[in-house]
Amino acid sequence: xxxxxxxxxxxxxxxxLFVGAYVCAYFLRVGFILSSxxxxxxxxxxxxVISPIWVAVMIGLGIFRLTRVQSDKRNILHILFACVMGLSxxxxxxxxxxxxxxxxxxxxxxxxxxxxxTTIWHLAFDQWQRRILRKDPPAYPVLIVxxxxxxxxxIRLLNDRLSPLRPVGVLDSLGSQQxxxxxxxxxxxxxxxxxxxxxKRPTHLIQCxxxxxxxxxxxAARQHNMTYMMxxxxxxxxxKQSMDSIEGQAMITVG
Amino acid sequence: MxxxxxxxxxxxxxxxxxxxxxxxxxxxxxxxxxxxxVESIPKDIPVTVSTNAVFADDMKAWAKTxxxxxxxxxxxxxxHEGEKLGALGAVSKWLTEENIDDDLLLLAGDxxxxxxxxxxxxxxxxxxxxxxxxxxDRELAKQFGTVIVENLSSSLGGGAGGGGGGKVTSFEExxxxxxxxxxxxxxxxxxxxxxxxxxxxxxxxxDNVGGVFEEFLKRGMTVDAFVFKETWHDIGSFESxxxxxxxxxxxxxxxxxxxxxxxxxxxxxxISIGPNVKIEKSTLRDCILFGNSTITDCVLERCIIDEDCRxxxxxxxxxMLRAGTxxxxx
Numbered sequence: 001x002x003x004x005x006x007x008x009x010x011x012x013x014x015x016x017l018f019v020g021a022y023v024c025a026y027f028l029r030v031g032f033i034l035s036s037x038x039x040x041x042x043x044x045x046x047x048x049v050i051s052p053i054w055v056a057v058m059i060g061l062g063i064f065r066l067t068r069v070q071s072d073k074r075n076i077l078h079i080l081f082a083c084v085m086g087l088s089x090x091x092x093x094x095x096x097x098x099x100x101x102x103x104x105x106x107x108x109x110x111x112x113x114x115x116x117x118t119t120i121w122h123l124a125f126d127q128w129q130r131r132i133l134r135k136d137p138p139a140y141p142v143l144i145v146x147x148x149x150x151x152x153x154x155i156r157l158l159n160d161r162l163s164p165l166r167p168v169g170v171l172d173s174l175g176s177q178q179x180x181x182x183x184x185x186x187x188x189x190x191x192x193x194x195x196x197x198x199x200k201r202p203t204h205l206i207q208c209x210x211x212x213x214x215x216x217x218x219x220a221a222r223q224h225n226m227t228y229m230m231x232x233x234x235x236x237x238x239x240k241q242s243m244d245s246i247e248g249q250a251m252i253t254v255g
Numbered sequence: 256m257x258x259x260x261x262x263x264x265x266x267x268x269x270x271x272x273x274x275x276x277x278x279x280x281x282x283x284x285x286x287x288x289x290x291x292x293v294e295s296i297p298k299d300i301p302v303t304v305s306t307n308a309v310f311a312d313d314m315k316a317w318a319k320t321x322x323x324x325x326x327x328x329x330x331x332x333x334x335h336e337g338e339k340l341g342a343l344g345a346v347s348k349w350l351t352e353e354n355i356d357d358d359l360l361l362l363a364g365d366x367x368x369x370x371x372x373x374x375x376x377x378x379x380x381x382x383x384x385x386x387x388x389x390x391x392d393r394e395l396a397k398q399f400g401t402v403i404v405e406n407l408s409s410s411l412g413g414g415a416g417g418g419g420g421g422k423v424t425s426f427e428e429x430x431x432x433x434x435x436x437x438x439x440x441x442x443x444x445x446x447x448x449x450x451x452x453x454x455x456x457x458x459x460x461x462d463n464v465g466g467v468f469e470e471f472l473k474r475g476m477t478v479d480a481f482v483f484k485e486t487w488h489d490i491g492s493f494e495s496x497x498x499x500x501x502x503x504x505x506x507x508x509x510x511x512x513x514x515x516x517x518x519x520x521x522x523x524x525x526i527s528i529g530p531n532v533k534i535e536k537s538t539l540r541d542c543i544l545f546g547n548s549t550i551t552d553c554v555l556e557r558c559i560i561d562e563d564c565r566x567x568x569x570x571x572x573x574x575m576l577r578a579g580t581x582x583x584x585x
Binding site: 173223 | 265270271273571575576579580581
């Protein structure tokens with residue numbers, strides 16, 4: 001419910017922001033008058049037609065994913081791409097609707113304003129929504145598997161950055177003697193996995209160790225509709241890595 | 256004499272196979288490991304099996320499958336490892352609650368002993384008796400209770416391969432530096448006169464069965480050893496389970512008659528196939544398939560596949576798959 005409300009609010013505010021940015025661009029270019037040569041109502045009509053498509057592009061790029069870090073370079077590039085797309089669609093839309101072109105400078109203003117305002121709003125919204133999503137009970141409870149230093153570092157990272165993904169428990173196949181890791185309780189060995197899933201209801205299972213159990217952890221995640229993720233260190237990969245594909249076959253590239 | 260089988264553990268090292276069943280109920284060449292343990296006990300000895308609350312129903316269902324035996328299930332009220340009484344605690348509780356005043360045959364439900372119980376009984380005197388086995392490797396011995404046996408004679412038990420009886424002069428539970436490669440196996444016999452010491456010791460150290468023998472020695476009591484050379488396995492890990500399976504099945508394929516295999520399958524080594532398994536176009540080497548699974552176009556080597564799995568187009572080596580796993584190449 002919390003996630004749905006946040007997402008709905010985000011989508012609606014983005015549409016308002018997009019329309020607002022274009023209206024600001026209009027007044028910046030035309031002046032603070034209502035021109036009869038270039039009527040505001042026709043201009044706004046075109047913006048309103050385009051704004052849902054612009055939002056759809058943003059959704060397609062995964063910008064509205066609540067777990068996404070909005071300040072990430074790739075995310076900002078996606079916003080830029082969506083704004084350029086919005087601008088192109090608006091230009092075409094206005095021409096198709098009214099058979100006219102108009103000021104190029106207005107387009108520069110509209111494009112720049114929509115990108116700057118959207119980026120600032122997304123950065124602010126991200127900070128706010130992280131706090132909302134982490135409140136008890138967390139919207140994205142995370143179950144950590146493995147009680148090693150990698151797990152500890154990862155938990156600290158999630159907590160320090162106020163990630164929407166909040167660790168709620170740690171399981172360790174080797175039976176860690178620790179009671180908690182960075183404030184997150186160690187709940188036992190993997191034999192309690194099913195009961196922990198039932199009580200903690202994690203949305204994500206993140207493997208930080210215990211490589212031999214990968215298949216079974218993936219299987220459990222699949223059965224309980226959780227997202228399974230793994231730290232590269234589980235595979236012994238400490239260097240920079242990325243996901244690539246060769247002839248459509250997914251590959252992990254290291255270095 | 257009464258027999259008491261310890262089967263109350265949660266078998267965390269055998270996750271995920273132990274997720275749905277107690278370790279002693281793991282299938283071994285068509286029947287549960289626990290059935291082998293019960294079959295080794297003379298029929299005139301009443302048997303009690305200790306289990307935990309989680310696996311109580313499974314254990315009761317299993318007991319019904321053993322028609323010709325008097326089997327009682329003793330349920331320890333433990334829903335997880337932290338609530339366990341401990342193996343010795345469970346024995347002590349049962350002795351007290353049932354007011355047992357008889358000799359006690361104590362057996363580990365997850366151990367497979369290849370020699371006959373009659374030979375073990377031949378070694379009985381008036382002292383507590385441990386069945387010991389020489390595993391011949393001090394590193395391996397660290398995982399078990401080790402004993403030093405003196406005055407070893409070949410006049411008792413031991414089977415065709417030798418072995419015999421002797422006196423235990425030292426017992427150490429999971430020592431860091433084992434002094435011997437003789438380990439205590441899952442068979443112990445306790446004369447009724449020693450049970451008061453067991454109960455007393457269990458009140459302070461409920462989790463350590465071997466510890467009671469250390470206590471006997473500390474009190475100056477004599478502990479006898481029965482040393483056998485036949486096979487012995489403690490099913491504590493994936494490797495030990497597969498090892499025992501290989502030994503029992505001995506390079507054959509044992510398939511339930513409700514299962515099917517297409518002619519283009521290759522089955523090598525020791526293979527057990529449970530009920531309702533369908534295998535097509537696959538190669539299997541040293542595998543255990545519990546049942547109700549479909550394997551298509553796979554290469555499985557040293558794998559244990561729990562129930563209700565669907566595997567298609569995957570190659571797996573040294574894997575235990577949890578029940579309900581679906582692996583399918585996109």
